[in-house]
Amino acid sequence: MITRIGMIAAVSLIVPLVSLAAVVDEQQATYRASGAGPFNAKIGEQLWQQNVMNAKDGRPRSCTTCHGRDLRSMGKHAKTGKAIKPLSPAVNAERLTSAKNIRKWFKRNCKWTWGRECTPQEKGDLLSFIQQQ
Amino acid sequence: MKKKTWVIVSVLGILLGLLGVSGLVVSDDDDEHEGRSLWRQSQLDVAPVENAFYNEECGSCHFPYQPGFLPTRSWQRMIAGLEDHFGENAELDAVDAQQLKVYLMENAADTSNYKRSQGIMRSLSKKDIPLRISTTRYFKRKHHELPERMVKNNPKVRSFSNCELCHAQAAQGSYNEHQVKVPGYAGWDD
Numbered sequence: 001m002i003t004r005i006g007m008i009a010a011v012s013l014i015v016p017l018v019s020l021a022a023v024v025d026e027q028q029a030t031y032r033a034s035g036a037g038p039f040n041a042k043i044g045e046q047l048w049q050q051n052v053m054n055a056k057d058g059r060p061r062s063c064t065t066c067h068g069r070d071l072r073s074m075g076k077h078a079k080t081g082k083a084i085k086p087l088s089p090a091v092n093a094e095r096l097t098s099a100k101n102i103r104k105w106f107k108r109n110c111k112w113t114w115g116r117e118c119t120p121q122e123k124g125d126l127l128s129f130i131q132q133q
Numbered sequence: 134m135k136k137k138t139w140v141i142v143s144v145l146g147i148l149l150g151l152l153g154v155s156g157l158v159v160s161d162d163d164d165e166h167e168g169r170s171l172w173r174q175s176q177l178d179v180a181p182v183e184n185a186f187y188n189e190e191c192g193s194c195h196f197p198y199q200p201g202f203l204p205t206r207s208w209q210r211m212i213a214g215l216e217d218h219f220g221e222n223a224e225l226d227a228v229d230a231q232q233l234k235v236y237l238m239e240n241a242a243d244t245s246n247y248k249r250s251q252g253i254m255r256s257l258s259k260k261d262i263p264l265r266i267s268t269t270r271y272f273k274r275k276h277h278e279l280p281e282r283m284v285k286n287n288p289k290v291r292s293f294s295n296c297e298l299c300h301a302q303a304a305q306g307s308y309n310e311h312q313v314k315v316p317g318y319a320g321w322d323d
Contacts, residue, residue, distance in 0.1 A: 056220070077194055077195075079219075079220070079221060080194055080195045080294070080295070081291065081295070082193075082194055082195060082196075104224075104225070104226070107222075107224055108221075108222040108223060108224055109222075111216075111222040111224075112221060112222045
């Protein structure tokens with residue numbers, strides 16, 4: 001009986017992790033289908049900090065501009081100042097659980113930050129990095 | 134000679150008086166004079182947002198402005214230009230964009246009986262398609278007494294776009310001027 005309760009507890013702990021991993025895996029599978037991979041969290045981290053000069057305001061932008069270097073901390077919208085919840089799945093269980101959200105924010109934020117869409121390779125590396133935070 | 138001066142003075146006086154009266158009529162639009170009829174007084178300033186999808190999609194980056202602050206034609210243009218949304222990229226897929234558009238259009242200022250919505254509509258000409266609420270004549274009139282140091286140059290406020298920082302009940306659709314508290318200016322009263 002005790003082992004059964006233990007099993008249930010263990011499974012209920014694992015379930016959210018599985019769904020997060022499943023969503024990331026599914027996204028990375030679509031990137032692989034277009035020729036990208038393998039994905040590397042270290043490269044993802046470099047991309048995270050990579051500055052690109054913005055043509056309009058002449059200032060450098062990176063993922064850290066709004067999300068910060070530490071993904072476990074709160075971020076702040078560069079323009080409106082609105083608080084952004086941590087991106088780290090370890091401290092914010094909602095992160096990386098929706099494929100639709102991943103697609104939406106990659107599209108918007110790659111264009112804002114780097115002035116172009118991210119490649120499937122870059123997205124895969126970034127996801128591997130974010131997932132580990 | 135003296136008689137002539139008197140005539141000129143009285144004519145000037147009458148003209149000034151007329152100007153004064155017309156000035157009063159034009160500016161007769163303060164909260165105290167608005168919404169005299171009871172049914173309007175009992176309402177909030179603007180219909181509150183009761184759409185979770187709108188709050189999520191738009192409110193994740195900025196205060197989710199009530200659709201009743203801009204006319205239908207403004208929201209149509211807003212949704213059509215999300216890839217350059219005041220310098221930010223706010224693109225949505227077509228299905229989500231359409232869903233928001235329907236909500237915004239059904240609750241736009243020109244479909245609303247709330248007093249702020251009607252005030253905004255009255256301040257627009259038919260050609261105006263404002264994209265910022267803060268550029269409407271109605272908004273400007275309501276905020277004209279605020280010096281830059283209290284809003285734009287106030288690090289705790291920064292912009293008129295942050296409604297909820299001074300209007301604590303903004304999300305509930307209440308913008309009563311007697312509840313305004315400008316951060317850093319406790320006790321200030323116009």
